[in-house]
Amino acid sequence: MKLDRLLAMTMILINRERVRAQELAETFNVSVRTIYRDIDTLCQAGIPVITFQGTNGGIGLMEGYRLDKNILTDEELQAIAIALKSVSTSYDDTNTKSVLEKITSLTEQNQESIFIDFSPWGGNPLLKKKISLLKEAITATNCVNFCYLKPNGEKMDREVEPHTLVLKGRSWYLYGYCLNRNDFRLFKLTRMKNVCMNEKKFVRREIQLAESPWDLDWYDPKNIVSLKIIFDESIRRSMDEMFEDEQMTIDHKTGKCQIIIEMPENDWMYGFLLSFLDNVEVVEPMRVRNRLKQLSQNIYRKYK
Numbered sequence: 001m002k003l004d005r006l007l008a009m010t011m012i013l014i015n016r017e018r019v020r021a022q023e024l025a026e027t028f029n030v031s032v033r034t035i036y037r038d039i040d041t042l043c044q045a046g047i048p049v050i051t052f053q054g055t056n057g058g059i060g061l062m063e064g065y066r067l068d069k070n071i072l073t074d075e076e077l078q079a080i081a082i083a084l085k086s087v088s089t090s091y092d093d094t095n096t097k098s099v100l101e102k103i104t105s106l107t108e109q110n111q112e113s114i115f116i117d118f119s120p121w122g123g124n125p126l127l128k129k130k131i132s133l134l135k136e137a138i139t140a141t142n143c144v145n146f147c148y149l150k151p152n153g154e155k156m157d158r159e160v161e162p163h164t165l166v167l168k169g170r171s172w173y174l175y176g177y178c179l180n181r182n183d184f185r186l187f188k189l190t191r192m193k194n195v196c197m198n199e200k201k202f203v204r205r206e207i208q209l210a211e212s213p214w215d216l217d218w219y220d221p222k223n224i225v226s227l228k229i230i231f232d233e234s235i236r237r238s239m240d241e242m243f244e245d246e247q248m249t250i251d252h253k254t255g256k257c258q259i260i261i262e263m264p265e266n267d268w269m270y271g272f273l274l275s276f277l278d279n280v281e282v283v284e285p286m287r288v289r290n291r292l293k294q295l296s297q298n299i300y301r302k303y304k
Contacts, residue, residue: 013061019060029141133197136197137162138165143202144176144197145158145194158180160187162174164176171188174189175187184205223266227262228259228282229280229282229283230281231259243259247259247260273288
């Protein structure tokens, strides 16, 4: 986590006169470029980080500087504590709990005004166990094996170099280098079955996690399709939760609502549209309309 890294980096700089960026990068398994971005973040937070050039150069703090509790207000410490507690609802991590205890001891505010729970209703101990196993593999730089279920039901055995866990859209994913496809892939944890860590070691590849590389396919223009959709007033509340009013127009004669949205055309998109059952109709483009018609006919034949 970036927060853990920033706190640990600050303590290293306080305890050591000077440290090289490459050493910090290796310590935290990130790129040198990420370390310099972290330095900018620390400087913006009021911590006087200085870079020294030359043979004995490196990164250090302004002479005489000491970390003071007043760098962060009670409200800011409380915000950090909320973030850490929220993450800990999804997986067990000793380091996170340790940092949380330290931060909690610094703040005088004990009353929480907000709590974010990322865990599913009813809890999911198996998912927590899977997350903990993958986090262990990431830290140890060991490859993992699993059977992956594609949206169409196809099963594929995968061997992956795990780089990071991603929480996106209320779901957990593993972002890693797939040795079967020789490329980075994003795997949804609920579709990963029989996950195990093997003994094969790997060297972390250069990626910029701060730039969310898993979003590149989503925003790739060649994958994006513009959809014109009409939907019944009965699901207006659901549509209001997902889209903005500016995207919608209402036909007062028919009572139908229309929305134009853009999203990548893939299996997820068709599953998303079908999840509305018969309350949604895609008007354009025609190829999407025809594909939905074909999928609906296939479903009908299964239950005929």
